[in-house]
Amino acid sequence: MKGVSHYRLVQILLTLGCLEFFGPMLKDTGESHLMNAEWVGHARIHLAWLLGFMFFSGLANLYFIWFRRPRTKDNLTIVAIWQAVHILGFWFAVAFAPLYSGQLVDHQYHTHIFGIEENAFVFGVLSIVLLIAIFYLRKIEADRPLQDISTSN
Secondary structure (H helix, E strand, O other): OHHHHHHHHHHHHHHHHOHHHHHHHHHOOOOOOOOOOOOOHHHHHHHHHHHHHHHHHHHHHHHHHHHOOOOOHHHHHHHHHHHHHHHHHHHHHHHOHHHHOOOOOOOOOOOEEOOEEHHHHHHHHHHHHHHHHHHHHOOOOOOOOOOOHHHHO
16 A cells, blocks of 8 residues: 555656646746747747647646556656656756856746745755655555556545
8 A cells, every 4th residue: 555655645746746847838928938029039939849848748747647557657757757857957057057148037027935036946846846756756666557546545
């Protein structure tokens, strides 16, 4: 039963992690980014492409978390890796921002949460959620399909 409860906990944590894929679709399609008149059209194409990739990545993550059968640790491992790559991409962009004159904050459109810029705060929380998910993911036995959780609770 312990494996099933760890599996469910990891499902929930990774589902929370999916916010990283859907949040930008909601936040970045307005005047601050996609519809920003100061951006050249080609930059907007790249952003729309990125937002589409993120949206469909989020859908694929949800499929692996909740619908792919049989329910195995491997399904959740794929999602954890996928989310880690996405989060690391964000931190990479932040770390190298000085090299391309990037800015984490646009004070016209962004806010602060507990004194921390909203993107850094949200991705910081999502990074912690992912690390917790990975901790519990490692406790799930490998190479054994889990009994369907919906029938075990």
